[in-house]
Amino acid sequence: MYAPPNAETFRFLKASMDHEVNFGLSREGIFMKKQFVAWLLAICLVAGTGGFSAYAEGENESGSKPLEDIFYQTVIFPFNYQGKVFIYGYKATMYEKYEVVQRKGRVLVPIRLMGYLASQSVKPGEGTWDVVWNPKTPDVVLINNSAKGRSIKFTVNSKTMLVNKKPVELEVPPQKINGRVVLPLRDAAVALEKQINWLDGLILIGDTPLDVKHARTLSIKDAVKAELADSRKPVDYEKTLTPIAKNGSSIYYYKRSYDNNKITDELYRKADGQKAKKVAVPGNPSFSFTKTLGDELYFVSVVKDSTELYAYSFIKNQFRKVSSLGSWNPSDGWLSDIRLIDGELYVNLHTGDNTIGSDTLYRVEKGSLKEVLGAKSLIQFVKSGKAIYYTDFKFMSDPTNNLYRMDMATGQEVPLGKPGFTYGIHRTISDGGGVGYSSDGTLHLKDGYLYVLGYKEEDAKDQSAVYKISLADQTQVKLTSPARNFWVKDDRIYFIDAQTGFLVQTDLNGENREVLSKKAVFQVSFHDGFIYYLVNDGSAPSEMGVLYRYDIKLAKEVQLSDQITASYHVDGGSDVYYVARGYKPGVYKVDRNGRNVPLVRDNVSWTLGADKGIVYTLEYKEGVYTAK
Structure with missing residues (x-):
């Protein structure tokens, strides 16, 4: 359908x-x-x-x-x-x-x-x-x-x-x-x-x-x-609650209602051991996209026909208007990203649909937006001094030459890399000759070099690999074999080999290659000297797998989950939680001895990673809950 x-x-x-x-x-x-x-x-x-x-x-x-x-x-x-x-x-x-x-x-x-x-x-x-x-x-x-x-x-x-x-x-x-x-x-x-x-x-x-x-x-x-044999009915969609933040002992979630094609979002706060309380929000807010920065929750609200960006202080329990969003309206598109860089707030607004729409990156200045750059689809951007480096997914036109440097002082924009190359895109070529594309959000700046996925467009057999591009003379060096995703941590490059799915590392020059895991990995994350990832041997749907952890210092891999998992979370204390579906559904915690301890034995519909523990909702029971 x-x-x-x-x-x-x-x-x-x-x-x-x-x-x-x-x-x-x-x-x-x-x-x-x-x-x-x-x-x-x-x-x-x-x-x-x-x-x-x-x-x-x-x-x-x-x-x-x-x-x-x-x-x-x-x-x-x-x-x-x-x-x-x-x-x-x-x-x-x-x-x-x-x-x-x-x-x-x-x-x-x-x-x-x-x-x-x-x-x-x-x-x-x-x-x-x-x-x-x-x-x-x-x-x-x-x-x-x-x-x-x-x-x-x-x-x-x-x-x-x-x-x-x-x-x-x-x-x-x-x-x-x-x-x-x-x-x-x-x-x-x-x-x-x-x-x-x-x-x-x-x-x-x-x-x-x-x-x-x-x-x-x-x-x-x-x-x-x-x-x-479970005869329960799922929670009615009008009663579903969506957690969006946790601060201290309080959970924040919203409830969405529909009336004559009008969508209304209501914000609630629930502290430990207390009943949930509705939080009065200025205007008609939309919590489809929220961003927590420090102790504040950022969101969009329409106040008297004016669209505005607001921030809610968890500590003061107060709202403040951050900026007007000008003529942009939530019905025009969506809010893609909010970032705080060097003490300045950047907002990426999308206008139109995903096919013929476009992104515009703004900087907030004195309560209003100042346009920084425009893109077909802004994949990623990084800022260094007065320069912004970014990749654009120009999928409706010539995709090449899509890596740029913009001088924020003059507005001058120049392409980087080699002509005819496409950057920030994962291109795969199947054995049958089929070609697939997906954007990759990694753009790393270190010691005068940009690290980014790239491939040569006119070479029909070329697949994306990690490239190192000099900001001084734009020379580039191919560092890896075909790669699906990559990360730069300290002085190492970690990537998923596109052919095998193995997790591999090299130094920043692409040398001293070492395979860390001879398994097909995905959902990779880094926490306190450990790498976490899921592994699928083909026996489960592609989005599910068994949870593993790799100790970078000891060069040791261990299996954490004893069953197939849909997702996982590592909190601020390095405690590990995962969601299992199937015939033993629920939320599990991996304790210090490696045992899988069931915290919730029921069908989980939504989870939110928290600094301590996790927040979750259930498929067949109303409410928002926490587990530690």
């Missing part, structure tokens, strides 16, 4: 593009997950167990694996359906219903549902499945995937389907029931090259046969069934 993107959605997408790590799912992410869920869940509406036991996959098939190994690659729902289903590790609630029927011990599903199941069944690079149903030929259904070179044709009341025009016999033909065409689930899944498995009242759809007798299947079976 597609909804017209709004400013919040673009902020979410831009944050993902810039590789920002958010602890937990954003509300936009949750919304998209729910839309994803809405179609697939209807498989759960099955009546009767007899039909499934008649065609369950063999227990001793070659290549079968325990449930623990394929849990995050499988759709799982129970026969005694309570409204919950696991979709690749995420427990979700059904929002739409379909009529699923049985005939002769076989399950049949509507073509719309089968189409969505087909579209979700492919792996990256395998194209998409398209379902074609023409009212002029209402008894014929086509399911096609041009990338896989596979076409499937079903005909109502025919026990023969055509797979790439070759006949394959069906045990139960497609039928028209109550005016709708329904397809046999098992035969359609087989045609899509999927597996159907049955386990003690659980129905599983995936790529791999299930070893139903394996100890690592039986050890988690009851936990999976218990989670799917």
Whole structure:
């Protein structure tokens, strides 16, 4: 399903593009997950167990694996359906219903549902499945995937389907029931090259046969069934609360309401052991983007048709107007960034949508904005003296020569680097020749050199690597192999090798290369001499993994989480927390002895990293909570 993107959605997408790590799912992410869920869940509406036991996959098939190994690659729902289903590790609630029927011990599903199941069944690079149903030929259904070179044709009341025009016999033909065409689930899944498995009242759809007798299947079976027996409904969206800051013992969150297309945000403060209190905010505020700088919370508010930037003091419990935002209005775009540099406040405002819009960077002077520079999409900027260095993602035009230096005193702007190179962009080239682009927010200035990702545009095989550019004569040196992300810490460069996913380090000249972790890593962060990251061996969705920590001084890697995690947080005291989903959901803390201690055993919907502990909300229970 597609909804017209709004400013919040673009902020979410831009944050993902810039590789920002958010602890937990954003509300936009949750919304998209729910839309994803809405179609697939209807498989759960099955009546009767007899039909499934008649065609369950063999227990001793070659290549079968325990449930623990394929849990995050499988759709799982129970026969005694309570409204919950696991979709690749995420427990979700059904929002739409379909009529699923049985005939002769076989399950049949509507073509719309089968189409969505087909579209979700492919792996990256395998194209998409398209379902074609023409009212002029209402008894014929086509399911096609041009990338896989596979076409499937079903005909109502025919026990023969055509797979790439070759006949394959069906045990139960497609039928028209109550005016709708329904397809046999098992035969359609087989045609899509999927597996159907049955386990003690659980129905599983995936790529791999299930070893139903394996100890690592039986050890988690009851936990999976218990989670799917959860009959609670998610918190209504009008009652959801979004934490945005924690200061001392107080949590700050907002509640959003909708009335006649008008959006109203209300700010609340909740101190330990006290009831939440509403904070009176000037004008009509928007808390879609907030920034905490020191002991102040920055946000935008519309006061008497004037858009203004405000700061709220946690200590004084007072608001102050920082600056007028001129003619810019929240409906025009979104606030992208606020930074305090050398005692001056910089504000990046986006106008328009993400395709034809643009960014403008301002400096706040005496309560008003002074334009510093404009960009198509400001990837990153750093300031040194009176100069600003920045990268621009010019994705709608020639992307090259997009690294600049601006003299703030004169306004003069000159490009840096070599002509024909593109900077601040991660370009990847797949084995099939496909090309992908994403922005990289790393732009590091050190000892007269800029460190930035770059590649030569006209070289179709060139992938992004870390470059060192001299500010004196603009000469540049390629320091690394193709890199996905990089960081400059002290006198070392750390980067993720684009080919292997390994974490690698070099010195500032690109020499003395050393692989720190021979695992595919992501969500990398640095804290007090340690590197934290997630590792995915391919058994879980791409955004999830096992948490590891690397001790830079001791050159030692240790595994921290004992299960797949969606996100993690390291607080100011170096305590480590992570969010688990799946059949053991909740918030866990890794103690000093490496033990994983459950702090919250429930489905977490939103988390906010704090200086001490974390703040979180729950999927099925109202409120904002803390854990330490």
